[in-house]
Amino acid sequence: MINLTINNIQVKAEEGMTILEAANSVGVHIPTLCHLKELFPTGSCRICVCEVSGFRGLVPSCAYPVGEGLRVETNSQRVRRARKTIVELLVENHPEDCLICVRNKNCELQDLSEKYGMREHRYVGEKKQHAIDISSASMERDPAKCILCGRCVRTCNEIQNVGAIDFTNRGFRSNVTTPFNKGLNISDCILCGQCILVCPTAALREKSSLKVVTAAINDKTKYTVVQIAPAVRASLGEEYNLPIGTNVTGQLISGLRRLGFDNVFDTNFAADLTIMEESAEFIDRFTKSNNLPMFTSCCPGWVKYIEQNRPELLKHVSTCKSPHEMEGAILKSYYAKKMGINPKDIFVVSIMPCTVKKFESERPELATEHHPDVDAVLTTRELVRFFKMAGIEFDDLPEDEFDNPLGESTGAAAIFGTSGGVMEAALRTAYFKLTGNNLQSVELSEVRGNNGLKEASFEINGNKINVAVVNGIGNIDPILDEIQNGNSKYHFIEVMACPGGCVNGGGQPIHQQREKILKRIETLYEIDKNSVSRFSHDNLFVKKLYEDFLTEPNSSKSHEILHTNYFNRKKILEQ
Numbered sequence: 001m002i003n004l005t006i007n008n009i010q011v012k013a014e015e016g017m018t019i020l021e022a023a024n025s026v027g028v029h030i031p032t033l034c035h036l037k038e039l040f041p042t043g044s045c046r047i048c049v050c051e052v053s054g055f056r057g058l059v060p061s062c063a064y065p066v067g068e069g070l071r072v073e074t075n076s077q078r079v080r081r082a083r084k085t086i087v088e089l090l091v092e093n094h095p096e097d098c099l100i101c102v103r104n105k106n107c108e109l110q111d112l113s114e115k116y117g118m119r120e121h122r123y124v125g126e127k128k129q130h131a132i133d134i135s136s137a138s139m140e141r142d143p144a145k146c147i148l149c150g151r152c153v154r155t156c157n158e159i160q161n162v163g164a165i166d167f168t169n170r171g172f173r174s175n176v177t178t179p180f181n182k183g184l185n186i187s188d189c190i191l192c193g194q195c196i197l198v199c200p201t202a203a204l205r206e207k208s209s210l211k212v213v214t215a216a217i218n219d220k221t222k223y224t225v226v227q228i229a230p231a232v233r234a235s236l237g238e239e240y241n242l243p244i245g246t247n248v249t250g251q252l253i254s255g256l257r258r259l260g261f262d263n264v265f266d267t268n269f270a271a272d273l274t275i276m277e278e279s280a281e282f283i284d285r286f287t288k289s290n291n292l293p294m295f296t297s298c299c300p301g302w303v304k305y306i307e308q309n310r311p312e313l314l315k316h317v318s319t320c321k322s323p324h325e326m327e328g329a330i331l332k333s334y335y336a337k338k339m340g341i342n343p344k345d346i347f348v349v350s351i352m353p354c355t356v357k358k359f360e361s362e363r364p365e366l367a368t369e370h371h372p373d374v375d376a377v378l379t380t381r382e383l384v385r386f387f388k389m390a391g392i393e394f395d396d397l398p399e400d401e402f403d404n405p406l407g408e409s410t411g412a413a414a415i416f417g418t419s420g421g422v423m424e425a426a427l428r429t430a431y432f433k434l435t436g437n438n439l440q441s442v443e444l445s446e447v448r449g450n451n452g453l454k455e456a457s458f459e460i461n462g463n464k465i466n467v468a469v470v471n472g473i474g475n476i477d478p479i480l481d482e483i484q485n486g487n488s489k490y491h492f493i494e495v496m497a498c499p500g501g502c503v504n505g506g507g508q509p510i511h512q513q514r515e516k517i518l519k520r521i522e523t524l525y526e527i528d529k530n531s532v533s534r535f536s537h538d539n540l541f542v543k544k545l546y547e548d549f550l551t552e553p554n555s556s557k558s559h560e561i562l563h564t565n566y567f568n569r570k571k572i573l574e575q
């Protein structure tokens, strides 16, 4: 252990720790901007500087290691003055439109400006001017609000391995942008929104769909239906200061009813339906040794990635639509007929933890008889804004229940929101279909956890099935290389673009406790554990749907309504 002093506090730190980490370990807070816990420090923003004995200049605490006998001052007048100057310079080159900004009251620059007592403009000068990139269906990029901390660039390049954005130019002209400053929609971006989660300001944000949703609710000719993704119920409470991972399903439902939706359904219903289709598709491919390994298709960021980077492998991707698209498709076919409503008059809104779902809902191939399956997608953050606009105090909401028949679900559906959940749910049903029995040990620990790659082998009816779970798109390339080289050992692979799965999607609440968000996963596993049924094939309403309408999984009717196709996007990017 290393002994040092921080603000006169005796600290014992492990060798290799940074001063920042040592300070945090004794409750001394040092501000950061460019720092990302999981990545090697760049020390570029200097907001974390402190005075260290033996050094003339100030030292960036996020990048400097602890040393025996060091004396560190994190809150001296010199330190505060330096930090204040950095903040002042950043603010002077910022639009300062806080009152109309989507990150108002949740902005790290605003917070630092307050903390360091910025009360006047001391460095008035030219501000950088940039156009806002509104080209994509999911996200907006506003370079004028960028403070060049580089967290988005590093997340995109070093965690996601996508590399859609980077720094260009020097000095005052420095900028974060796409190659040739083209729109995000024609860059390598997969719209996962991981960059939004780490952006300290609103330089990166989702494209809002609130106007179109409020207009639909106010339109008396529309029958508005809303559905909620599994991960949203385990995260929305954080926006209301509830402990991370609090399950707020009941209040969420009653809040949505008060917003004026005609029906509140559950995407989990369609997650069970997805499992029925996907497990049938897998068994069919497995028994025929056809296009193996099969990839899951629930994550539209992953689908966009393979379309853009390895279109030659698209035949390996399941043709199943993602759960919210399946729910929309059933609403505008089976449910519309049952209720005697013209599908054109049904307006489906999905509340999603994800930014790519906005892009996905606009894909023309995800439409049936010229109606999109889903008309609009709101992220978890947008829903919170909607509640605020409507004067809904979340804390005061009573608990309520989903409407049926598309609100019923099993525990298997709940775990869709976490990495490994789709695989686990699919294997539970595949096992039943192959053996006629339910798994005795339902929880498949091999595919749980937060490793970037999880592998397992299962013996089912004398067949050895090798599966893999890719947790974060940054881990996919070696798996794709193996398939391309003809030496993949896997039969079935789940891929989620966001590390941790949908619980950590780009549309989720933004806060400074990112290391705790995995608690959301525990909540989803808890919902599964406490469910009456934990097998998708036991969902009574899904069974009825097959009896009344779809006949059987993987049938021609299912393919017409619930399956889709993909195409080569590499060509678009190369144009």
Ligand code: FES
Pocket: 031, 032, 033, 034, 035, 042, 043, 044, 045, 046, 047, 048, 049, 060, 061, 062, 063
């Ligand atoms: Fe340490 Fe930016 S946070 S230099």
